[in-house]
Amino acid sequence: MFRASTFLMICFLVNGPASAEVHFLKVKNQKWQQDTLATMDWVNSKLPQSWPRPKDFNIAYVEGSTPSYYPQYRYKDASGKMQAIPRLLVVGNTEPAILVHEYAHVIFDEMLRQKSIPWQYSIIWQKHKYVNLEERLTFMEEEIPKLQQMRAKFLAKKAAGDISPIVASAVKNTTRTITEYAEARFEIMQALKLQKDYGLPLDGIRSFSALQAYNELFADTLACLVFEDWQIIKKAIANEARNPALLKRLRLPPLDDPETAMQSYLSYRDFTTLWSLQDYGFEDWEHGNPYWQFAPTRTFIRQSVETGQVSPTGMIKGLGLAILDIYENQLLAEPHLVEQGLFEKNLSLQQALRGQIQVYANLQ
Numbered sequence: 334m335f336r337a338s339t340f341l342m343i344c345f346l347v348n349g350p351a352s353a354e355v356h357f358l359k360v361k362n363q364k365w366q367q368d369t370l371a372t373m374d375w376v377n378s379k380l381p382q383s384w385p386r387p388k389d390f391n392i393a394y395v396e397g398s399t400p401s402y403y404p405q406y407r408y409k410d411a412s413g414k415m416q417a418i419p420r421l422l423v424v425g426n427t428e429p430a431i432l433v434h435e436y437a438h439v440i441f442d443e444m445l446r447q448k449s450i451p452w453q454y455s456i457i458w459q460k461h462k463y464v465n466l467e468e469r470l471t472f473m474e475e476e477i478p479k480l481q482q483m484r485a486k487f488l489a490k491k492a493a494g495d496i497s498p499i500v501a502s503a504v505k506n507t508t509r510t511i512t513e514y515a516e517a518r519f520e521i522m523q524a525l526k527l528q529k530d531y532g533l534p535l536d537g538i539r540s541f542s543a544l545q546a547y548n549e550l551f552a553d554t555l556a557c558l559v560f561e562d563w564q565i566i567k568k569a570i571a572n573e574a575r576n577p578a579l580l581k582r583l584r585l586p587p588l589d590d591p592e593t594a595m596q597s598y599l600s601y602r603d604f605t606t607l608w609s610l611q612d613y614g615f616e617d618w619e620h621g622n623p624y625w626q627f628a629p630t631r632t633f634i635r636q637s638v639e640t641g642q643v644s645p646t647g648m649i650k651g652l653g654l655a656i657l658d659i660y661e662n663q664l665l666a667e668p669h670l671v672e673q674g675l676f677e678k679n680l681s682l683q684q685a686l687r688g689q690i691q692v693y694a695n696l697q
């Protein structure tokens with residue numbers, strides 16, 4: 334989705350942080366920056382008081398991009414070396430509801446960073462490309478002293494008057510690699526400590542993909558609740574559907590007529606349809622899209638709020654905590670559940686949610 338040129342645009346850092354907690358890497362103009370901050374402040378004002386507000390994340394305006402949030406954004410720099418920007422929200426010209434949906438992903442990530450040891454582990458593990466972290470640590474511990482010896486040898490040559498470019502670049506490269514390995518070693522040690530403290534295996538599932546459909550449901554729900562409109566996401570996508578990049582990314586359902594396919598796609602993002610879990614016939618291909626998996630649960634969420642069983646604020650907290658519960662007590666405990674059928678997936682989320690919304694029914 335990201336072309337190599339995108340990073341160049343991001344890298345022209347425009348100005349410093351507009352607030353202590355949000356770092357703007359690239360802005361469209363000052364008004365855009367103020368509007369974006371105002372939208373996020375407005376969403377924060379609707380969150381439960383005790384709920385963690387996102388802090389210390391990055392935003393970049395990239396013209397024509399479809400908005401996305403990357404817990405870790407990787408790109409190749411001009412020298413071909415991989416670089417990473419942590420916690421990057423990329424937004425283009427976008428509908429306010431879509432911005433709120435993306436910001437909800439930042440909120441979801443922040444909640445898990447603060448409440449979940451497995452999520453903290455998964456952030457480091459993902460950064461290290463899901464390799465075996467113990468083996469990686471052993472590798473680092475063997476390599477760092479070798480690199481230090483090599484560096485000392487080249488430094489000695491330099492001190493003895495060798496001014497050749499080979500020696501100069503060898504000093505530079507070994508110094509850089511030692512720094513990178515030392516940082517990686519420190520991070521991996523942190524992850525292994527989290528693993529030790531937690532006790533249960535944390536590498537049974539890849540958390541970002543395992544939670545993706547839940548994350549999308551949370552983001553759509555939050556947007557509907559703050560706008561007080563159960564069709565706000567559907568309407569926003571219908572408005573943005575002229576953007577070819579977005580159309581490509583949506584992965585429309587398998588229908589011949591693009592118009593019908595789009596209507597069908599939009600119905601998945603709509604909370605006003607009347608789908609009951611018992612009557613809903615899940616199709617195999619619905620597994621293939623993170624936006625399609627919780628159609629009957631969207632109805633359940635709307636009805637729970639509309640009938641006054643839970644306040645909108647209580648629903649935000651209840652849904653967040655229900656997902657946390659599913660993540661830690663089901664998916665991590667029994668990794669095969671990541672592959673479970675959509676009926677079971679909806680059923681267990683609704684059960685967890687029922688428990689949470691009883692607790693937070695009147696939360697303001």
Ligand SMILES: [Zn+2]
Binds near residue numbers: 434435438548549552
């Ligand atoms: Zn999303």
